[in-house]
Amino acid sequence: MDKYDVIIAGCGPCGAMAARAAAKAGAKVLALDRRKELGAPVRCGEGIGLHWMDELGLKMNPKAVSAEINGSVLVSPDWKRRVVIRNKETKGFVVDRKVFDKDLAIEAGRCGADISVHSEVYDVIKEGGKIAGVKAIVDGKKHEFHAPVVIAADGGESTIARLAGLNTTATLYDTDFGVEYEMVNVDCVDLIEVYFSNADAPRGYVWIFPKGKDVANVGVGIGGLHAPNAKYYLDKWIKAHPERLGKAKTVAIKGGIIPVGAPMTDEAVGEGIIAAGTAAHQVDPIHGGGICLAMEAGKIAGEVAAKNALAKTCDRAHLLEYAEIYKKVREPKLLKRLKLRKVLEKLSDDDFNAIFHHLDDKDIDNLLKSNFAAVVGKMTSLLITKPGLIKTMSGLL
């Protein structure tokens, strides 16, 4: 039997940051991951905002960068309006997750955390009504690892949190599902492209994220209540736009689950257990990005877990400090974005076109940043001409 202070299930961006933070705080840490190769298979668009590196106190490893991004292009459903936004928030990277994720794990290892790959956590250990460790299959053999606190960082599957009794099940309404092809022969510049259209990507969008030279991640995310499936919409979109992707060849297929509902806080904490990152739905409700949100939550979870493990206070009341910090630093911003998502998802393509044509680039930037006050005037003049929109948009007020 192996004893640790903090055990982390899943060593993606969230788990690795948790491991690093907990090890730095002086705890004996074990991070387990099912995969033989961290970061693979890739399940996402791989986009990361530059501002996050400062916020997380990290430096981007140039080897993990596939392409540097200087802004975004938002395209209206009729393709007649292309809004280019270049500012601090839209600067960033498209990374190679296989390098990026492993790098984070390497850093955690350097800080003293034990990393166990090819190690599938299949259950939690419960003792006296609290979580006391995990059961895992390591290199084909069953093992038990004990610790007074477990961090569930197992991504969209969120199996470990649920085995521990937290309700993290994703509902179809509050979840997007995505499919993405990595393609070559795609004309790319230093901008990510986002195509809005409820007909082409209901409750989601189509994206083209440059991965260097003529390679790009081309993907679609759709709301869970929309049939038939994400791949259907992606194939249809690619076929419908030969002028953009006629010569493109697929070199990889990726897919995933994106919980875009409210981020969990108190509900993500139990006796001896904290769920963090995508496992706790800590994902941007509009663009579905979750890499850095997961890293932020992992860092908080790791620090709180280590502190309480060393003080022998891993009851829920003490671990709730994680939720309190999250409520201060991130939850309000995400809830504001969730409100906007719930309005955007009701818009028809005609509505989208009207808004795109009525607002200038700066207005749209403000709208997406949830600076609603800055666009109220312009929106009002639009709403007067489109009374049907008033009810939908009133959700923002």
Next chain:
Amino acid sequence: MIEVNKNLCIYCGACVGVCPVLANRLRETWIDHDPQKCIDCGICPKACPVAAITLHKGKKSL
């Protein structure tokens, strides 16, 4: 119970995250489905982004 077409599945874990009774588990590159736990709710076939899942209502084995 459900049947996962392994030739279509991209082992993304979507069917795992939405299952209300934890009947699906993602192993290395495949889904382990537990027909005894499955309640035939039909959610995971809707979630699957690549249409790899078929629901066999009322069945506990194939």
